[in-house]
Amino acid sequence: MLWLFYAVASLGYGMLRSAESGVIEQIGPELLLLAAVIVVVQLTMAFLSLTLKDSANRWVNIIVGAVFAVLELVPLGDAVAKLSAWATLMMLAKFVALVLIVWYAWKSKQKT
Numbered sequence: 001m002l003w004l005f006y007a008v009a010s011l012g013y014g015m016l017r018s019a020e021s022g023v024i025e026q027i028g029p030e031l032l033l034l035a036a037v038i039v040v041v042q043l044t045m046a047f048l049s050l051t052l053k054d055s056a057n058r059w060v061n062i063i064v065g066a067v068f069a070v071l072e073l074v075p076l077g078d079a080v081a082k083l084s085a086w087a088t089l090m091m092l093a094k095f096v097a098l099v100l101i102v103w104y105a106w107k108s109k110q111k112t
Helices: 002-018 029-051 052-083 085-107
Strands: none
Touching: 002 029, 002 085, 029 052, 052 085
């Protein structure tokens, strides 16, 4: 569920960001491809979280969640520095979802 929350928050952030003045002109095919890959990874993780065996599920969520969390730190810092309330809220929600993904995966009990 947290991967779906993260995916929807990411899409919402992207929609709000594109509404800012001058942003839409900066969006090229490379950025669209990157955004598509990120969304596909998020949705794939939601699926894998339901289908992988316990140990694989745990480690995939820890690794992918941690990588995405680290990648979210730069835009989160940028949003805070620019004092953009909406961007800070959206980025913080995304970051918290990723931290919770890693936390729950780390704390999950291994079935023997």
